[in-house]
Amino acid sequence: MNFTVTILGSGAALPTLSRMPSSQYINCNNRHFLIDCAEGTQVQLRKYKVHFQKISHIFISHLHGDHYFGLVGLLSSMSLLGREKEIHLFGPPELEEILTTQLHHGGSRLSFNINFHSLRFDVKEKIHEDDVLEIFSFPLKHKIPTCGFLINEKPKLLKIDAKKLKDKSIEVEHYKMFQNGLDVKLENGTIYRYQDFTFPPHPPMSYAYCSDTKKDLKIPEFIENCTVLYHEATFLKKDKSIANSTMHSTTIDAAEIASLASAKSLYVGHISSRYKSDEDFINELKEVFGNSYVTHDGLIIDLFKQ
Amino acid sequence: MNFTVTILGSGAALPTLSRMPSSQYINCNNRHFLIDCAEGTQVQLRKYKVHFQKISHIFISHLHGDHYFGLVGLLSSMSLLGREKEIHLFGPPELEEILTTQLHHGGSRLSFNINFHSLRFDVKEKIHEDDVLEIFSFPLKHKIPTCGFLINEKPKLLKIDAKKLKDKSIEVEHYKMFQNGLDVKLENGTIYRYQDFTFPPHPPMSYAYCSDTKKDLKIPEFIENCTVLYHEATFLKKDKSIANSTMHSTTIDAAEIASLASAKSLYVGHISSRYKSDEDFINELKEVFGNSYVTHDGLIIDLFKQ
Numbered sequence: 001m002n003f004t005v006t007i008l009g010s011g012a013a014l015p016t017l018s019r020m021p022s023s024q025y026i027n028c029n030n031r032h033f034l035i036d037c038a039e040g041t042q043v044q045l046r047k048y049k050v051h052f053q054k055i056s057h058i059f060i061s062h063l064h065g066d067h068y069f070g071l072v073g074l075l076s077s078m079s080l081l082g083r084e085k086e087i088h089l090f091g092p093p094e095l096e097e098i099l100t101t102q103l104h105h106g107g108s109r110l111s112f113n114i115n116f117h118s119l120r121f122d123v124k125e126k127i128h129e130d131d132v133l134e135i136f137s138f139p140l141k142h143k144i145p146t147c148g149f150l151i152n153e154k155p156k157l158l159k160i161d162a163k164k165l166k167d168k169s170i171e172v173e174h175y176k177m178f179q180n181g182l183d184v185k186l187e188n189g190t191i192y193r194y195q196d197f198t199f200p201p202h203p204p205m206s207y208a209y210c211s212d213t214k215k216d217l218k219i220p221e222f223i224e225n226c227t228v229l230y231h232e233a234t235f236l237k238k239d240k241s242i243a244n245s246t247m248h249s250t251t252i253d254a255a256e257i258a259s260l261a262s263a264k265s266l267y268v269g270h271i272s273s274r275y276k277s278d279e280d281f282i283n284e285l286k287e288v289f290g291n292s293y294v295t296h297d298g299l300i301i302d303l304f305k306q
Numbered sequence: 307m308n309f310t311v312t313i314l315g316s317g318a319a320l321p322t323l324s325r326m327p328s329s330q331y332i333n334c335n336n337r338h339f340l341i342d343c344a345e346g347t348q349v350q351l352r353k354y355k356v357h358f359q360k361i362s363h364i365f366i367s368h369l370h371g372d373h374y375f376g377l378v379g380l381l382s383s384m385s386l387l388g389r390e391k392e393i394h395l396f397g398p399p400e401l402e403e404i405l406t407t408q409l410h411h412g413g414s415r416l417s418f419n420i421n422f423h424s425l426r427f428d429v430k431e432k433i434h435e436d437d438v439l440e441i442f443s444f445p446l447k448h449k450i451p452t453c454g455f456l457i458n459e460k461p462k463l464l465k466i467d468a469k470k471l472k473d474k475s476i477e478v479e480h481y482k483m484f485q486n487g488l489d490v491k492l493e494n495g496t497i498y499r500y501q502d503f504t505f506p507p508h509p510p511m512s513y514a515y516c517s518d519t520k521k522d523l524k525i526p527e528f529i530e531n532c533t534v535l536y537h538e539a540t541f542l543k544k545d546k547s548i549a550n551s552t553m554h555s556t557t558i559d560a561a562e563i564a565s566l567a568s569a570k571s572l573y574v575g576h577i578s579s580r581y582k583s584d585e586d587f588i589n590e591l592k593e594v595f596g597n598s599y600v601t602h603d604g605l606i607i608d609l610f611k612q
Contacts, residue, residue, distance in 0.1 A: 014383055015349050039379040040346050043321050063411045069379045073345040076371045077320055094411040101407050105369045105400040107450040144413040 003028045003153065003205050003303040005228070008044035010269040010295040012234050012248075013066040015040060020297055021066035022211055022270060024230070025050050028151055029132045034058045034074075035149055035209050041070035042077050048298050053083055057128060059137075060091035061211060062146035068095065072102050079110040086113040090127055090137070092145055093118040121145040124222050138222040140213035142247045148210040150223055156201035164197050205303045208263070211270050214243070215253035220261035227303050229263035230295070232270035236280055239272075251281055255288035265306045269295040309334050309459065309511050309609035311534070314350040316575040316601040318540050318554075319372040321346060326603055327372035328517055328576060330536070331356050334457055335438045340364045340380075341455055341515050347376035348383050354604050359389055363434060365443075366397035367517065368452035374401070378408050385416040392419040396433055396443070398451055399424040427451035430528050444528040446519035448553045454516040456529055462507035470503050511609045514569070517576050520549070521559035526566035533609050535564050536601070539574035542586055557587055561594035571612045575601040 004027050011019025021038035025045065032054040034041070045052045052074065060068045068091070078087070089095070096116050103110065117127060124138040132154055137147040157179035170192060174184045178194045185191050208223035211232035223229060234248035243250045249257075251268065258266035266289050268281065275281070278294040285292035291306075310333050317325025327344035331351065338360040340347070351358045358380065366374045374397070384393070395401070402422050409416065423433060430444040438460055443453040463485035476498060480490045484500040491497050514529035517538035529535060540554035549556045555563075557574065564572035572595050574587065581587070584600040591598035597612075 013386055015352075015379075017349065017352055020349075039376060040349060043323065043326075043346060046321075046323055063413070065379055065382045065408070065412055065414075069375075069382075069408075070345060073321075073371055073375045076375075080319055092411075098407055098411060101404055102371070102375075105398070105404060106371055107369070108371075 001029060001202065001304075003207070005207060005230070005301040005303070006048055006050060007267075007269065007295045007297060007299040007301070008041055008048065009036075009038050010271060010297050010299070011066075012270045012272045013064070014273045015066075016273050018297070019271060019273065020044055022061075023070065024209065025055070026151065026207065028153070028207075031130065031133060032056055033135075033151070036061055036067040036211070037071040037074055038066050039069040039073075042074045044297065045074075053078060053081065053085075055087070056085070057088040057090070057135075059135075059147075059149050060089070060095055061140070061148070061209070062142060062144055063092050063094060063098075064144065064212065067212075071095075072099055075099070075110060075114070076103075076106075076108070079108070079112065083110075083112045086115055088115045088117060088128070090117045090119055092121075119147050121147060136222070138219075140210060140219070141216045142212045142214070146212060148208065148213070148219065148222065150206060150208045150226065152206040153204035155204050158194065158198035159201050161197055161199055168192070170197075202304070207303060208261070210257070212248055214247045215249050215257065217260070219257050223261050223263070225262050227264045227306055228267060228301055229258050229261060229265070230267045230269060230301075231257055233268035233281065233285070233294075234270050234272050236275065237284055251284035252288055255285045255292060258289045258292070263289075264291065265301075266292045267295050267299075267301055268292070307335060307462075307508065307610075309513070311513060311536070311607040311609070312354055312356065313573075313575065313601045313603060313605040313607070314347055314354065315342075315344050316577060316603050316605070318576045318578045319370070320579045321372075322579050324603070325577060325579065326350055328367075329373075329376065330515065331361070332457065332513065334459070334513075337436065337439060338362055339441075339457070342367055342373040342517070343375075343377040343380055344372050345375040345379075348380045350603065351380075359384060359387065359391075361393070362391070363394040363396070363441075365441075365453075365455050366395070366401055367446075367454070367515070368448060368450055369398050369400060369404075370450065370518065373518075377401075378405055381405070381416060381420070382409075382412075382414070385414070385418065389418045392421055394421045394423060394434070396423045396425055398427075425453050427453060442528075444525075446516060446525070447522040448518045448520065452518060454514065454519070454525065454528065456512060456514045456532065458512045459510035461510050464500065464504035465507050467503055467505055474498070474503075476503075508610070513609060514567070516563070518554055520553045521555050521563065523566070525563050526568075529567050529569070531568050533570045533612055534573060534607055535567060535569035535571070536573045536575060536607075537563055538576035539587065539591070539600075540576050540578050542581065543590055545578075557590035558594055561591045561598060564595045564598070569595075570597065571607075572598045573601050573605075573607055574598070
């Protein structure tokens with residue numbers, strides 16, 4: 001079991017040598033996802049040793065360049081390296097036209113299929129599901145249509161306590177009943193209670209991604225009780241007026257949303273290049289929400305360690 | 307007087323941690339140009355301390371992504387930083403549609419005007435001129451329409467030898483006549499020969515950029531006697547068959563073109579990521595053309611030092 005988020009870019013619109021713009025790689029129980037894909041993402045993936053051909057789903061939150069200008073380059077490189085496996089791409093509907101135009105004029109055809117899924121920007125919507133997780137998009141409030149994303153683990157099976165099974169006449173096929181919380185009744189009438197042979201699983205975890213957005217009180221409903229909330233905090237509170245005019249958030253906005261959502265931890269990013277140190281960010285966040293962190297490029301957030 | 311080329315990306319299509327894809331910054335007598343603009347160019351410009359708002363003209367050789375995917379990001383950053391000065395953009399005609407589509411869907415408008423100039427791919431053509439230089443495009447042979455570029459300094463004025471002017475009754479306005487190779491005749495009949503008060507200027511220099519292309523024997527005519535030839539050498543000679551099928555050049559191809567063009571120096575780039583060392587490249591180039599070099603990211607080529 002694993003659930004990690006690798007921050008590939010922690011900066012806002014202007015890339016700098018210390019902070020690249022938004023992109024994150026998520027490994028959830030060996031499912032491999034990319035959220036946003038700013039210019040330079042493919043090199044960040046190499047730098048942080050992510051095998052990018054494993055990525056099966058890419059989610060683009062909105063069409064500001066600092067969230068997707070690296071997409072066509074990453075897809076081209078996947079193709080040059082001979083990828084055959086289809087990729088699922090979620091984004092605003094116009095993204096498909098942008099990619100098609102670029103690839104067409106470059107005279108190139110990708111070596112794999114893109115399965116494109118248009119996002120909605122008016123409701124929370126389940127956009128992907130498999131046997132261990134569900135992914136939702138939900139609306140944020142920014143200058144152009146923008147989505148947040150929520151990755152929820154599904155409730156897990158009970159865990160078998162192998163020591164207690166010893167010397168019991170229990171067949172392997174009964175294990176699944178125990179894992180699902182069912183008792184086993186043998187032909188001779190013996191009843192084995194599932195509680196005696198299992199222990200509880202790790203509770204399901206969830207990761208919420210909110211970038212870019214002004215403070216929006218609907219967000220806590222969409223992501224309630226998430227394990228980790230990544231929320232943009234482009235500005236310090238003294239720059240609230242710039243945050244308002246650009247429809248971004250401050251430290252205080254992000255921390256209040258984390259608090260209202262009862263998140264376990266808050267990680268902020270999309271930090272404006274005007275600030276040279278994290279210290280003021282940390283101090284302001286902790287005024288409102290204790291378990292707060294400022295991300296940096298290359299940071300790996302382990303959801304099991306929150 | 308200065309004429310330098312800064313290599314921002316020396317690699318081929320796949321960016322790696324050691325070689326980014328094609329882009330070059332040229333400072334020719336304090337005119338500031340960019341040739342090609344692969345993904346990551348804006349960060350490379352920061353890394354190598356080029357003040358990118360100074361760039362007035364951008365030249366895109368063709369529409370393969372490793373030569374232009376960084377353009378929209380660079381233009382967006384110039385705009386975010388408040389640029390007002392118009393930029394001249396030269397490229398294949400479809401480039402304008404690609405940029406317009408991306409900027410439109412991002413809901414953004416640049417803070418400055420782009421003056422777009424369509425390139426031709428059938429003839430050598432003068433595409434820019436000012437009082438100290440001329441720039442030409444010329445056709446290369448690649449999978450899609452592709453241009454090379456040639457930057458020629460204009461013949462320079464003779465240089466005034468200030469020491470020799472001392473104690474002579476020569477007015478400042480006569481200097482210009484000397485600089486243009488004209489004698490000065492005073493009212494009293496004295497004739498001053500321009501040769502006695504000037505020394506010859508540095509001969510005009512020229513820089514030729516040829517990437518991407520198969521070996522094309524028309525190139526030497528287009529760039530004859532250039533000071534520095536930058537030519538792609540994606541492959542070593544053992545991989546000639548891949549060079550043929552992808553319409554790229556080998557070391558030997560590049561060196562032969564340099565030799566036929568009577569270039570003073572050859573610098574190769576667009577090196578495939580499959581090769582881990584420069585040594586074989588250097589050895590193969592020097593078999594054919596002695597004054598050969600392999601570029602690396604961050605290399606500054608000074609045309610005065612060739």
